[in-house]
Amino acid sequence: MSSNGNSCGIAIIGCGTVGSAVAALLQNEKPLLQTKCTVQLNLRSIVDIDLSKAEQSGLDKSLFESDYNKAINNANVHIIVELVGGTTLAKQIIEKALKAHKHVVTANKALLAHHGNELLALARKNGVCICFEASCAGGIPIIRALYDGLIANRIDALFGIVNGTCNYILTAMTGEGTSYQQALKGAQAKGFAEADPTLDVNGEDSAHKLAILAALAFSQKINYDSIQREGIDNLQLCDVAYGQELGYVVKLLAIAKREGNGITLSVKPAFISKAHPLAWVGGPFNAISVYSHKTGHTMYYGRGAGADPTASAVAADIIDVALGTALQKFNTLKLWPDLNSMTDPLPVKECNSRFYIRVMALDKPGVLAKIAAVLGKFDISINSVLQKEVSSTTQDQKGVPVVITTHNAPESNVIKALKEADALDVITDKSVCIRIINEHEEYSRQSSW
Amino acid sequence: MSSNGNSCGIAIIGCGTVGSAVAALLQNEKPLLQTKCTVQLNLRSIVDIDLSKAEQSGLDKSLFESDYNKAINNANVHIIVELVGGTTLAKQIIEKALKAHKHVVTANKALLAHHGNELLALARKNGVCICFEASCAGGIPIIRALYDGLIANRIDALFGIVNGTCNYILTAMTGEGTSYQQALKGAQAKGFAEADPTLDVNGEDSAHKLAILAALAFSQKINYDSIQREGIDNLQLCDVAYGQELGYVVKLLAIAKREGNGITLSVKPAFISKAHPLAWVGGPFNAISVYSHKTGHTMYYGRGAGADPTASAVAADIIDVALGTALQKFNTLKLWPDLNSMTDPLPVKECNSRFYIRVMALDKPGVLAKIAAVLGKFDISINSVLQKEVSSTTQDQKGVPVVITTHNAPESNVIKALKEADALDVITDKSVCIRIINEHEEYSRQSSW
Numbered sequence: 001m002s003s004n005g006n007s008c009g010i011a012i013i014g015c016g017t018v019g020s021a022v023a024a025l026l027q028n029e030k031p032l033l034q035t036k037c038t039v040q041l042n043l044r045s046i047v048d049i050d051l052s053k054a055e056q057s058g059l060d061k062s063l064f065e066s067d068y069n070k071a072i073n074n075a076n077v078h079i080i081v082e083l084v085g086g087t088t089l090a091k092q093i094i095e096k097a098l099k100a101h102k103h104v105v106t107a108n109k110a111l112l113a114h115h116g117n118e119l120l121a122l123a124r125k126n127g128v129c130i131c132f133e134a135s136c137a138g139g140i141p142i143i144r145a146l147y148d149g150l151i152a153n154r155i156d157a158l159f160g161i162v163n164g165t166c167n168y169i170l171t172a173m174t175g176e177g178t179s180y181q182q183a184l185k186g187a188q189a190k191g192f193a194e195a196d197p198t199l200d201v202n203g204e205d206s207a208h209k210l211a212i213l214a215a216l217a218f219s220q221k222i223n224y225d226s227i228q229r230e231g232i233d234n235l236q237l238c239d240v241a242y243g244q245e246l247g248y249v250v251k252l253l254a255i256a257k258r259e260g261n262g263i264t265l266s267v268k269p270a271f272i273s274k275a276h277p278l279a280w281v282g283g284p285f286n287a288i289s290v291y292s293h294k295t296g297h298t299m300y301y302g303r304g305a306g307a308d309p310t311a312s313a314v315a316a317d318i319i320d321v322a323l324g325t326a327l328q329k330f331n332t333l334k335l336w337p338d339l340n341s342m343t344d345p346l347p348v349k350e351c352n353s354r355f356y357i358r359v360m361a362l363d364k365p366g367v368l369a370k371i372a373a374v375l376g377k378f379d380i381s382i383n384s385v386l387q388k389e390v391s392s393t394t395q396d397q398k399g400v401p402v403v404i405t406t407h408n409a410p411e412s413n414v415i416k417a418l419k420e421a422d423a424l425d426v427i428t429d430k431s432v433c434i435r436i437i438n439e440h441e442e443y444s445r446q447s448s449w
Numbered sequence: 450m451s452s453n454g455n456s457c458g459i460a461i462i463g464c465g466t467v468g469s470a471v472a473a474l475l476q477n478e479k480p481l482l483q484t485k486c487t488v489q490l491n492l493r494s495i496v497d498i499d500l501s502k503a504e505q506s507g508l509d510k511s512l513f514e515s516d517y518n519k520a521i522n523n524a525n526v527h528i529i530v531e532l533v534g535g536t537t538l539a540k541q542i543i544e545k546a547l548k549a550h551k552h553v554v555t556a557n558k559a560l561l562a563h564h565g566n567e568l569l570a571l572a573r574k575n576g577v578c579i580c581f582e583a584s585c586a587g588g589i590p591i592i593r594a595l596y597d598g599l600i601a602n603r604i605d606a607l608f609g610i611v612n613g614t615c616n617y618i619l620t621a622m623t624g625e626g627t628s629y630q631q632a633l634k635g636a637q638a639k640g641f642a643e644a645d646p647t648l649d650v651n652g653e654d655s656a657h658k659l660a661i662l663a664a665l666a667f668s669q670k671i672n673y674d675s676i677q678r679e680g681i682d683n684l685q686l687c688d689v690a691y692g693q694e695l696g697y698v699v700k701l702l703a704i705a706k707r708e709g710n711g712i713t714l715s716v717k718p719a720f721i722s723k724a725h726p727l728a729w730v731g732g733p734f735n736a737i738s739v740y741s742h743k744t745g746h747t748m749y750y751g752r753g754a755g756a757d758p759t760a761s762a763v764a765a766d767i768i769d770v771a772l773g774t775a776l777q778k779f780n781t782l783k784l785w786p787d788l789n790s791m792t793d794p795l796p797v798k799e800c801n802s803r804f805y806i807r808v809m810a811l812d813k814p815g816v817l818a819k820i821a822a823v824l825g826k827f828d829i830s831i832n833s834v835l836q837k838e839v840s841s842t843t844q845d846q847k848g849v850p851v852v853i854t855t856h857n858a859p860e861s862n863v864i865k866a867l868k869e870a871d872a873l874d875v876i877t878d879k880s881v882c883i884r885i886i887n888e889h890e891e892y893s894r895q896s897s898w
Binding site: 025029032033034035036037038039133138139140141144145148149150151152153154219275277280281285287292294295296297298299300301302303306308309311312313315316319320323324325328329332333334335 | 474478481482483484485486487488582588589590593594597598599600601602603668726729730731734736741743744745746747748749750751752755757758760761762764765768769772773774777778781782783784
């Protein structure tokens with residue numbers, strides 16, 4: 001790929017936390033990288049309009065530049081590393097780079113979730129490739145697992161904890177019994193949550209990653225807007241605790257699953273059995289469980305964010321491009337989404353699941369019978385009921401909590417039933433409904449794929 | 450790599466459980482593989498002296514052959530898949546294949562652990578490559594993680610549960626309180642242990658895998674004989690139970706660690722905190738925790754054995770070779786052990802660790818003081834003591850159990866201390882000593898690497 005085949009020029013555009021970590025890795029770890037790989041990686045330029053972070057990180061000032069066009073047009077630059085973020089300027093930079101026949105390495109999940117297909121196609125048209133290991137789950141090599149390690153499999157389902165902020169908050173709510181608001185403050189204090197955590201806690205960040213992962217897992221274009229999304233920001237501590245009592249741990253799960261002939265995509269808080277390895281993923285860690293038809297269940301665990309883990313993933317991509325293997329895989333594999341058709345997502349509401357339901361009801365005879373009757377009307381079978389004795393705390397609340405877990409039922413029925421239940425005169429507050437994820441069958445043969 | 454660059458001929462030599470699963474995958478999953486990859490994978494021959502398994506699996510009889518030389522000399526065969534196992538015939542086959550300029554894909558951990566370096570060098574000399582994802586941890590893409598996903602890292606430590614038989618037995622002992630012998634029978638009944646389980650339960654199989662993993666993790670030649678090895682066959686149920694009481698789970702851990710300027714390699718039963726993700730790896734599953742200097746802790750979990758998971762790994766290698774990317778990485782990376790020097794392993798006995806110690810002592814005053822005095826003499830600091838009231842069961846035993854956990858201490862000191870303690874007149878039976886593995890520091894900078 002380079003002029004002499006043995007060296008490769010790199011420009012980093014966007015030098016914030018991750019950008020400066022990537023630059024530092026390339027600059028300071030040359031001896032290590034040279035023990036691993038014959039190709040010389042030469043950092044040629046570091047581009048940003050604000051280079052204060054680069055300066056603080058002790059990066060080589062002679063490489064600083066403010067105009068990304070210079071880097072793109074530099075004949076000695078073969079790889080553009082886009083770490084600007086966002087979907088506007090970053091998109092322009094990548095498009096320009098590809099048109100200039102530069103390979104692109106990016107960690108930009110939002111951009112790929114929304115415009116990945118057209119960017120991959122543009123790369124292909126220009127004989128270069130785009131690598132994006134760092135876009136999902138930081139330092140965990142999950143993208144490689146999907147296009148490489150698991151390539152001989154039909155992937156049936158993917159369950160991901162892919163947002164460290166949310167997992168940190170949920171771990172605190174579960175383990176320490178802190179409220180959502182307290183846990184969020186704790187996460188911010190420890191640097192695991194942004195000052196404005198909206199994109200993390202509302203599930204959007206997880207949905208971006210799910211779009212990318214599902215596209216590779218199922219060799220399909222994914223319509224980002226088809227992902228059903230619900231954040232953790234409305235989660236109440238009492239539900240976390242009742243779930244625990246029933247043997248479940250709450251996680252924000254990004255789920256992609258073959259069902260029938262379609263695919264369902266969702267990001268939602270969900271209860272998962274304590275016996276599942278995902279239940280033990282604590283703090284800011286991420287993990288992705290993949291169920292594939294030959295390998296069965298595999299799980300990939302690690303730090304899903306942070307400067308160094310993300311820089312490790314970016315550097316793995318840089319090396320892959322420098323060796324020529326990334327382009328070769330981009331050209332000879334057919335699983336890249338730009339080469340495939342748009343998936344036809346099943347409405348998640350039509351999907352079957354088990355549910356955790358909490359209704360707040362008056363503490364008087366016949367209440368449970370009324371609620372059970374509504375559920376029965378919609379063919380929802382009850383698996384367990386948990387009704388606590390009224391304590392001085394719960395008396396202050398509007399009614400007493402009745403916690404019900406169901407057997408498998410269509411989500412649409414549950415929604416209708418709860419609407420009707422909430423209208424009962426014995427119900428004192430809006431009900432809460434959280435999916436319970438059953439252990440996925442390891443080797444389901446349900447699909448015709 | 451093939452004559453027209455778009456198709457690749459494959460011969461499978463050794464058609465037992467794994468061989469027939471690989472053949473079935475290549476034969477029956479063509480439509481799936483064609484959605485993933487442009488290169489045609491053509492199974493040209495299936496070689497074994499006993500083809501009954503191949504016949505039972507419904508494989509194409511026109512491909513059956515009994516002479517492996519024919520397959521190796523077939524100009525339409527580009528990849529030899531060696532699934533014979535063992536270190537004699539398999540070695541001959543691979544050597545012949547490499548000399549005939551055929552790429553080799555193998556799952557043969559014993560062969561690679563003992564002769565990997567010379568075989569890799571022979572491949573290199575002949576312009577071909579050897580791939581061995583299936584040699585370690587079956588369907589888990591851990592080999593790829595080490596040479597690809599984590600390539601930009603200095604790897605500091607690796608902790609693996611890499612033998613499903615042992616993990617199944619230990620999970621039964623831990624969860625169900627069954628004895629080693631009962632649990633072994635259960636594993637055999639469920640097909641998770643061979644009729645002769647020696648190589649699994651004595652730790653040899655795990656040590657083979659550790660040799661391969663450590664060679665890649667540390668870019669070093671590994672002397673297999675330098676791996677300290679102890680199996681699970683002497684593990685007593687009472688120690689599993691006492692460990693649990695103290696918050697630990699026993700696992701057969703394959704450990705490779707940088708310490709000072711050297712590397713320690715060992716396979717031993719060890720206690721690990723219930724808080725560590727490896728503690729939750731149950732039944733026949735495998736998992737490998739890797740600590741690397743940029744990514745921190747990553748863990749890879751899945752089925753470490755079984756026909757289909759192993760076939761998945763073999764097929765991933767076949768595709769990698771067929772695309773040309775495996776050879777490219779073999780030629781441009783410098784981390785392959787044949788290119789590096791032999792590691793100088795530190796004697797494990799010089800390493801520091803925490804220890805679980807159980808002594809059997811007379812139930813009379815002053816006993817604990819005597820034991821503590823011996824430990825103190827060897828500078829071993831006690832962390833906790835657990836002495837149970839004598840029950841009718843323990844009374845039948847020789848003495849009462851005193852369980853001690855230590856702070857960090859050199860293993861050599863502990864060995865000396867226990868030898869002296871065992872000679873005390875108050876001690877009624879040989880003491881038991883099991884390492885307690887502390888959570889590895891994620892980002893230790895101790896090493897100069």
